[in-house]
Amino acid sequence: MKLSLISFAIASLALAGLALRPAAPEEGKKVDYRFSTPPVNAAGIKSLAELRGKPVLIDFWGTR
Amino acid sequence: MPTAVKHQRELGDDVQVIFVECQGADRDTYEAFAWRMKWMGNAAMWTDERPMEMPGSGLPQTALIGVDGTVVLQGNPGALGKRLSEALEAEIKKSKQPPAQAPAELKKAWTLFLKGDLAGALAECDAATVPAAADTRTEFLARINARIERVKRMIEAGEFALAEEHTAALEKSVKGHAETAAKVAEQRAQLNDPANARAKEASKAFEALVEKISTEKPFDPGNVKKMSALAEKFSGTKAAERAERFVALSKLRAGV
Numbered sequence: 001m002k003l004s005l006i007s008f009a010i011a012s013l014a015l016a017g018l019a020l021r022p023a024a025p026e027e028g029k030k031v032d033y034r035f036s037t038p039p040v041n042a043a044g045i046k047s048l049a050e051l052r053g054k055p056v057l058i059d060f061w062g063t064r
Numbered sequence: 065m066p067t068a069v070k071h072q073r074e075l076g077d078d079v080q081v082i083f084v085e086c087q088g089a090d091r092d093t094y095e096a097f098a099w100r101m102k103w104m105g106n107a108a109m110w111t112d113e114r115p116m117e118m119p120g121s122g123l124p125q126t127a128l129i130g131v132d133g134t135v136v137l138q139g140n141p142g143a144l145g146k147r148l149s150e151a152l153e154a155e156i157k158k159s160k161q162p163p164a165q166a167p168a169e170l171k172k173a174w175t176l177f178l179k180g181d182l183a184g185a186l187a188e189c190d191a192a193t194v195p196a197a198a199d200t201r202t203e204f205l206a207r208i209n210a211r212i213e214r215v216k217r218m219i220e221a222g223e224f225a226l227a228e229e230h231t232a233a234l235e236k237s238v239k240g241h242a243e244t245a246a247k248v249a250e251q252r253a254q255l256n257d258p259a260n261a262r263a264k265e266a267s268k269a270f271e272a273l274v275e276k277i278s279t280e281k282p283f284d285p286g287n288v289k290k291m292s293a294l295a296e297k298f299s300g301t302k303a304a305e306r307a308e309r310f311v312a313l314s315k316l317r318a319g320v
Contacts, residue, residue: 055152063093
């Protein structure tokens with residue numbers, strides 16, 4: 001009984017976490033963003049809107 | 065090497081790669097890391113701001129934004145495999161053709177615009193009778209004006225070599241359209257201003273050195289020495305500031 005309560009609590013917390021995390025835009029949804037600090041090597045680009053007409057590949061990565 | 069670096073190098077101006085650091089490293093750390101890994105020296109941009117939420121948990125993740133600004137494909141690049149390259153290729157093809165949804169009467173306007181003939185494209189819009197002509201005209205002007213603004217920012221940042229390249233392309237595009245031609249002429253005047261001659265020379269020297277060392281061992285003592293000499297020679301210019309930054313980054317301990 002105690003074990004099932006703990007399992008239930010863990011599952012609830014996991015679900016709550018998923019619900020709190022903003023969902024990534026679905027395929028087909030418009031993405032726009034204005035950088036608050038120009039990226040390294042921005043070459044004058046301040047927002048994704050300025051790249052309209054050209055494919056943009058966003059790569060999420062980690063240094064560590 | 066991440067596939068995205070290869071895409072940026074191989075596809076050049078046809079695509080814009082944006083690397084988003086997601087593990088909390090600061091700007092110095094991730095920039096030094098990218099230099100050390102020989103991933104710099106191309107058009108890819110680097111930031112820690114997320115233009116959109118990550119498509120999934122766990123790194124790396126990738127998202128392809130199409131020519132119309134919508135998400136075309138997203139997920140783990142390894143899992144997406146060939147689908148990503150194929151989708152990217154398809155978007156590049158689209159970027160060189162009139163949009164599929166463009167009315168037949170405006171196809172020629174799009175073709176002219178994509179070939180770099182703004183005046184011709186606008187004339188086609190003006191002659192068209194479809195309601196979409198006005199929006200298409202606005203879109204063309206918005207895209208050209210965004211490119212002009214970009215050149216302005218490049219000049220402000222002392223990126224003269226790049227600004228020169230973009231201005232030359234813009235001059236061809238706006239030929240015959242007085243309003244935008246005047247704006248481009250202002251940028252040309254800045255580029256040709258004798259007061260900017262030294263900064264232009266510095267920018268050219270910096271870009272040439274970056275191109276030479278980025279795929280070798282960028283932080284090799286010999287390369288750092290060359291960058292340091294460039295900073296000294298062109299002291300007071302934006303290019304010298306960038307060279308000094310490179311030298312400072314080379315001193316950061318790897319993995320910190």
